[in-house]
Amino acid sequence: MNNQLNNRLEGKNIHLIKNNQSILSDVSITLNQGEFITLIGPNGAGKSSLFKVLTGFYHPTNGECYLKGVKLQDWRKKELAKERAVMKQQSQITFSLSAIDIIKLGRSPWAEPINKAMIDEVTEMTECQELVNKDYAFLSGGEQQRIQLARVLVQLWREQGPSGWLFLDEPTSALDLYHQQQMLRLLKKLVQNFPLSVCMVLHDLNLASLWSDQIYLLNKGSIVAKGNVQEVLTEEILKTWYGADLQIIQHQEYQKPYVMLSL
DSSP states (O other), rough: OOOOHHHHHEEEEEEEETTTEEEEEEEEEEEEEOEEEEEEETTTHHEEEEEEEHSSSSSSSSEEEEEEEEEESSSSSHHHHHHHEEEOOOOSSSSSOOOHHHHHGGGOOOSSOOOOHHHHHHHHHOOTTTTTTGGGGSHHHHHHHHHHHHHHHEEEEEESSSEEEEEEETTTTOOHHHHHHHHHHHHHHHHHSSEEEEEOOSHHHHHHHHHHHHEEEEEEEEEEESSSSHHHSSSHHHHHHHHOOEEEEEEETEEEOEEEOOO
């Protein structure tokens, strides 16, 4: 298999129609391992729908998604789960289960016995040590997000670290500032050091600016801008597609665009 295809997930000319409405129109996107990719756009832009198509939960009406050169629909469920993991915005359960059991669910696709050292390593790096023996249902929203992050990392973990495609839908939405920073620092470090691709839906444009390698801006089901943060996060583009009165300044330390809403 072509090595270039072997390290990418691609959506090609994706169209999605639901209830006789066009949700996505001619969307093409490439997610390379070793990249931090962010999907942005106003409410109803199609971010969540594209997220579901790329992860295999929706099958496109037209077009195809390919993982390592193979159509997403042709992957066996367990084999697909070893290559891509999904963290939803909310993952509620209605029965009692400990947080550590939620984390261990990430190893469900794998046949070998659970490696305690690996579980401990991921639990420590996600700063979940004090949560693992608690009932997941009684954790705060932010604590549940941290446990879910540990679960999806465990799902993609090989001998040395994570490999594959990690999808996260608004993963910082319930986190305080400290845990937002720690989560994004961890994900960036993992992307830089392992064959991992992170694709994240974010509403916070300044977080997207600081951490993303590539940004895709959607509006009304189409990709209207794509590229690095300097190419996408401009006043002209954001005013056009968000309709907000704003200005862009440069972050003094990192020289990244910083979005300021006007009074």
